[in-house]
Amino acid sequence: MSDQTSEAQAEGRPSVGAELAQSLATEGQRRGKSRNVRALGRLIPFARAHLTDALLALVFLVFTASATLGISGALRLLVDHLTGQGGEAPTVRSVAPWFWLLSSVAVALAVGSALRYFFVTKLGERIVADLRKAVYRHILTLDPAFFLQTRTGEVLSRLTTDVQIVENLLATSISFALRNLLTLVGALVLLVIVSPQLTGLVLLVFPVVLAPLFLFGRQVRKLTTSAQDKFAAAVGFAGESLDALETVQAFGRERTAAERFGAAVEDSFATSLTRMRARALMTAMVIALVFGGIVFVFWLAVGAGLRGEMSWGQLFQFAFLAVMAGSSVGALGEVWGEVQKAAGAMERIAGLLDARPGIAPPAKPVPLPRPRGDVAFEAVTFAYPGRPDLPALKGFSLHVHPGERVALVGPSGSGKTTVFRLLLRFYDPQAGRVVLDGVDLRDADPAEVRARLALVAQDSALFSGSAAENVRFGREDASPEAILAAVRAAQAESFLEALPQGLDTPVGERARGLSGGQRQRLAIARALVREAPVLLLDEATSALDAENERLVQEALDRAMEGRTTLVIAHRLATVLKADRIVVMEEGRVVEEGTHHDLVAKGGLYARLAALQFGEAA
The missing domain is CATH 3.40.50.300 (P-loop containing nucleotide triphosphate hydrolases)
Structure with missing residues (x-):
């Protein structure tokens, strides 16, 4: 131990291990009270700073969702024409315009999807870049008292791994989620127009589907936060060992250091494995409930078509929209796990952003006079x-x-x-x-x-x-x-x-x-x-x-x-x-x-x- 370390202890500075434990316990209590994804709301100011990209991303999200739903309308017109319900017998020449309509909608969907991907991904990457800079800039303002309570490895884990999780959400999952959410809303609106009675049955399925989302989603978020805490502890120990690598090697403690790091990583992996099981079970339940409900409603729709209560075009449109709505719910169920995971990571990042230095400039600092060195x-x-x-x-x-x-x-x-x-x-x-x-x-x-x-x-x-x-x-x-x-x-x-x-x-x-x-x-x-x-x-x-x-x-x-x-x-x-x-x-x-x-x-x-x-x- 160096003279400075000895002096630090003798001067009464607190034990870093004890302070870290207290810090993590306090943060754990704070997280325990959090029951939703409100932590992700901390990203809103970063998005607001790039309003143009956000609006363009929203425009193309709505456009691609509309184009996707437009396919159902084009399909309905084609089927009604083929079954003679359009008022004339179908011919190759008369069918061609409907296929041209389907092709046009598909092309519009392709172009809109490309633009949606570009602007949503650009916005997500820009937000994450700003978040990284803001977190690091804030860390540099914290005084030594903060680092007596939190190890540098813990801070670096939040700055890298946790931000990476948020980046995965913003760069990929959020685009997928918003597209499916808009598609779901649009599909439900069109389902009501096509058949209000059958749509009512579809809506009855939704509460059953949403229950596992919230039940398992909360568990996924807590397990994600726990896994990240344990991984951060491993990173913190690894940082200390590498910083003192010559000392570790001089005392022949390479195996001990490797075993301690390995044990910490395995502990984190075990928690992640529990999270993966919960998320897999959530996904299976959502998909089974969604498509089980759709098959049941579709069976009722076929009966209505056979009784002449709706045209075959309406039947095909209803089936297409129902499958689209079900797929959207299933996709949202999968993305919900990513959202919960990112929410857990964002809570840890917010813990850094919320840390306030004990030493800060006064509201109206007194300017120092000419330098004298007194x-x-x-x-x-x-x-x-x-x-x-x-x-x-x-x-x-x-x-x-x-x-x-x-x-x-x-x-x-x-x-x-x-x-x-x-x-x-x-x-x-x-x-x-x-x-x-x-x-x-x-x-x-x-x-x-x-x-x-x-x-x-x-x-x-x-x-x-x-x-x-x-x-x-x-x-x-x-x-x-x-x-x-x-x-x-x-x-x-x-x-x-x-x-x-x-x-x-x-x-x-x-x-x-x-x-x-x-x-x-x-x-x-x-x-x-x-x-x-x-x-x-x-x-x-x-x-x-x-x-x-x-x-x-x-x-x-x-x-x-x-x-x-x-x-x-x-x-x-x-x-x-x-x-x-x-x-x-x-x-x-x-x-x-x-x-x-x-x-x-x-x-x-x-x-x-x-x-x-x-x-x-």
Whole structure:
């Protein structure tokens, strides 16, 4: 376990596993109360943003449904003509126009179906693309407190797998469902016109058909949500294992990790299998009830035709419409399972969209004055969410003047990293205030606050892409000249120029193609190009060997010139060069002064210096 992880636990942050369990339990209770597909209503604003495509999709849906129903009318006219009920004996010449009519309707149906597919699919794909962007954009606004409760793998599962389920509904199933729904309504209207009495019998079948739809549909939705939760847990574990793959392999735990992931996947599959059984049974019951009812009604229709109560053309039209209505109901029964599945997925996505960050810009943020780098903590008390009884800072006060270098030292759990988190406004204190250039951070826009800060952590996160792209991450509008100047100042030019494509060389995922010292210097270059007035160094050299520490320290010395600098440090070189050393214990400032003054006092710092620096203290 790293020093930072130990410090996080000591500072009272909640157990991630416990918080995740609580989060999932709360969400499970919320889902248990949901008894319909209202979650899919969250897609309406996305559809409204593309109203033209939505209207065109609706027009061609109505057109194709009308063309499908028009075939029944053309068929009725043809049969009446063939049976002589049209007033004249049929001939090859007289029959031809009716076949031309059938062909015309078929061509119109083909063209309308193509346009319907295009516009419905385009609309569905557009909605899903907007949904993906909206979910990811919202995730980026959530504060660290949210990710203490929900693992990254869980979030990624909702962003990928759940959105894919919704995409399947919108891109294919919804078109199929709407077409069948319009066909069903149109067929019922025409059935009433053809034979009201027999249509009444058809309608009596519908309640019997709809019962299994709702009975099994609800179960399908719940099982889908459960399966996705279990799969998300598997993805979360896989993400953790792959992120620490070297550790897994170093301890020979590949089989254990594979077995845990396999067990989670099998658990998800077992739930999916139960869902598939329920949906298969629902489909079988719907089709059996629909077509059983149609056969019965058709038998009655044939009797009416034989008694002369309706023409054979009417009989054929009624039979065609009845089969069409039955097929539509059966198709809707199948699609209903997809709708329930998508509703379960959309509930999980909505859980992300409904999450609100605890840190947000005020309604009228106070603009920050000209950058000076003046930092102050005034009687700050702070406890991490879920652990109010164990504050990480207790009445903490500190004033860092513009351009001053201040080192924070103290045992693990004393609150050093918490100071940085509050200054970056990842959290707000429960008491006291944090002030930057004279403005309380709670009154300012967090984005404006963070624009004045540059962070170099012990294990700085870098990204796939080139070295230049990683440096530009510090300031998006940085010119190539500014990037090169930052690289030189960070002592990174020599090793970057030795790469095959120089600064444009891809450095691999998380820059694993570079050594630890090279990554740190690249992170320092990223902080330098930011040109921020306040520099935060969180044990930036503690994990480096002597040679890399010397290079990185030289880069840090340049980075600190002309900037207010707060340093969390255990290394003697950094501490000696600080203008002031602030010693922390249990969330409070217990000593302040220079290295020599504090050693002479013989207090906590002297003991820490003796332990860490030996005789060099």
